Amino acid sequence: MTKLWGGAFDKETDREVEVFTASIGLDERLWEVDIQGSIAHARMLGNQGIIGKSDASLIIEGLNGVKGDIQASLEKGVSPFDPKAEDIHSEIEKFLTQKIGAVAGRLHTARSRNDQVVTDVRLYLRAEIEKLDYELKGFQAWILKKAETSTEVVLPGLTHTQHAQPVSLAHHLLAYFWMFSRDRSRLADLKKRVNKMPLGSAALAGTPFPLDRNQTSTELGFSEPTENSLDAVSDRDFVIEYLSAASIIMMHLSRWADELILWSTPEFGFVKLDDSVTTGSSIMPQKKNPDVAELVRGKVGRVYGALMGALTLMKALPLSYHRDMQEDKTFLFEGVDTTLSSVRLMHLILRTAAFRTERMASSLKSDFSNATDLADFLVTQGMPFREAHEVSGRTVKFCVQNKKGIEDLSLKELQSIHPLYTEKVIELVKHVSVMNARKSEGGTGTAAVLEQIKKAEAGLSYN
Numbered sequence: 001m002t003k004l005w006g007g008a009f010d011k012e013t014d015r016e017v018e019v020f021t022a023s024i025g026l027d028e029r030l031w032e033v034d035i036q037g038s039i040a041h042a043r044m045l046g047n048q049g050i051i052g053k054s055d056a057s058l059i060i061e062g063l064n065g066v067k068g069d070i071q072a073s074l075e076k077g078v079s080p081f082d083p084k085a086e087d088i089h090s091e092i093e094k095f096l097t098q099k100i101g102a103v104a105g106r107l108h109t110a111r112s113r114n115d116q117v118v119t120d121v122r123l124y125l126r127a128e129i130e131k132l133d134y135e136l137k138g139f140q141a142w143i144l145k146k147a148e149t150s151t152e153v154v155l156p157g158l159t160h161t162q163h164a165q166p167v168s169l170a171h172h173l174l175a176y177f178w179m180f181s182r183d184r185s186r187l188a189d190l191k192k193r194v195n196k197m198p199l200g201s202a203a204l205a206g207t208p209f210p211l212d213r214n215q216t217s218t219e220l221g222f223s224e225p226t227e228n229s230l231d232a233v234s235d236r237d238f239v240i241e242y243l244s245a246a247s248i249i250m251m252h253l254s255r256w257a258d259e260l261i262l263w264s265t266p267e268f269g270f271v272k273l274d275d276s277v278t279t280g281s282s283i284m285p286q287k288k289n290p291d292v293a294e295l296v297r298g299k300v301g302r303v304y305g306a307l308m309g310a311l312t313l314m315k316a317l318p319l320s321y322h323r324d325m326q327e328d329k330t331f332l333f334e335g336v337d338t339t340l341s342s343v344r345l346m347h348l349i350l351r352t353a354a355f356r357t358e359r360m361a362s363s364l365k366s367d368f369s370n371a372t373d374l375a376d377f378l379v380t381q382g383m384p385f386r387e388a389h390e391v392s393g394r395t396v397k398f399c400v401q402n403k404k405g406i407e408d409l410s411l412k413e414l415q416s417i418h419p420l421y422t423e424k425v426i427e428l429v430k431h432v433s434v435m436n437a438r439k440s441e442g443g444t445g446t447a448a449v450l451e452q453i454k455k456a457e458a459g460l461s462y463n
């Protein structure tokens with residue numbers, strides 16, 4: 001295998017070393033951004049007179065040709081890449097040489113694979129962040145639409161997995177909308193730091209050639225060139241930041257996945273997952289298992305693992321580039337693939353799910369999630385909250401003894417417990433009233449939820 005760097009070597013590389021050090025199996029997905037970066041670099045070299053204009057044109061034409069060849073091959077389902085190659089950068093350069101001959105050798109002027117690879121990864125990740133953001137936005141749009149039609153659907157809100165106070169389905173779903181909002185704002189923020197252009201840093205120290213780094217940066221759609229060459233070739237913060245944001249996204253998805261798993265049990269029965277997103281058992285014919293949701297929950301481990309891997313990889317590495325950094329792609333690609341597919345699959349599960357609102361309603365019966373409102377009522381009658389809490393507690397005890405819900409009590413029964421109870425209580429302890437009473441901004445009452453939906457809509461249309 002011809003190397004990019006064989007000049008000073010007397011011996012062939014040991015085959016096992018070649019296999020161990022190769023990254024082609026992993027970084028081949030960078031082929032297109034590698035070509036994109038090379039085209040911008042070649043154009044700038046030509047414009048600056050560092051290489052001849054006609055050589056630059058030949059190289060750019062050649063690179064476009066290589067791009068077409070790779071595309072055609074991939075469309076046929078054949079990998080054009082030699083599995084024995086060292087990495088995608090040497091592979092593309094080999095293709096270019098095959099196409100245009102020795103002039104291809106001028107492309108690597110004032111460039112090192114150290115600034116090349118980090119440029120590739122930044123270009124790749126920028127596009128992946130946009131893809132992920134697009135998926136999250138689509139998911140949010142679904143949540144919003146579903147919320148608009150479920151502001152009156154009441155279900156038990158839980159704390160400690162115990163019935164706490166009734167909430168609307170809209171309010172419940174919207175909680176995830178805001179999680180995704182924060183996720184998207186984290187992505188937008190880290191994208192700013194991804195979007196800087198390292199080319200021109202060369203191996204580590206910059207280059208004597210009179211480059212125009214701004215030109216390359218503009219052509220590649222970066223906001224600006226990186227500020228320090230040593231930092232630029234060895235900075236992988238943006239990989240770690242992405243994996244950190246992705247870990248939080250996965251954590252959010254896992255919370256929802258777990259909730260759906262719970263909600264789809266016969267005991268809850270709040271949701272029926274569609275056949276197209278459940279799988280059966282090889283022995284138990286009745287089973288329709290929530291495997292996709294379970295796998296989303298399980299795959300969180302991959303992304304957390306990738307984050308830990310990337311952090312560990314970079315720990316204590318002195319300046320500047322080290323081959324260790326080649327491993328960053330294992331972690332990054334694992335994170336990118338897992339997160340994108342998990343978001344897509346969770347969206348699919350939810351948009352095909354049937355929400356069983358009658359089960360939500362029936363689960364509220366006699367659940368005492370209206371007990372707080374009894375106490376709140378007594379407070380409006382002048383009783384201190386602590387005493388009201390005690391009276392409401394006694395009312396619950398009365399109900400348990402008489403196998404009733406608070407909403408089943410007659411005025412007579414209520415007044416036998418405390419004379420301050422009035423006719424008003426009968427209406428007020430209905431679960432829908434309890435929900436609607438929570439009108440505070442950000443609360444579950446329909447009026448407040450409609451306001452929340454307005455805010456969500458505005459937020460969604462801005463970005």
Ligand code: ARG
Binds near residue numbers: 023323326
């Ligand atoms: N495949 C390498 C990587 O991903 C490219 C850079 C190689 N540079 C070097 N000095 N050996 O990091």
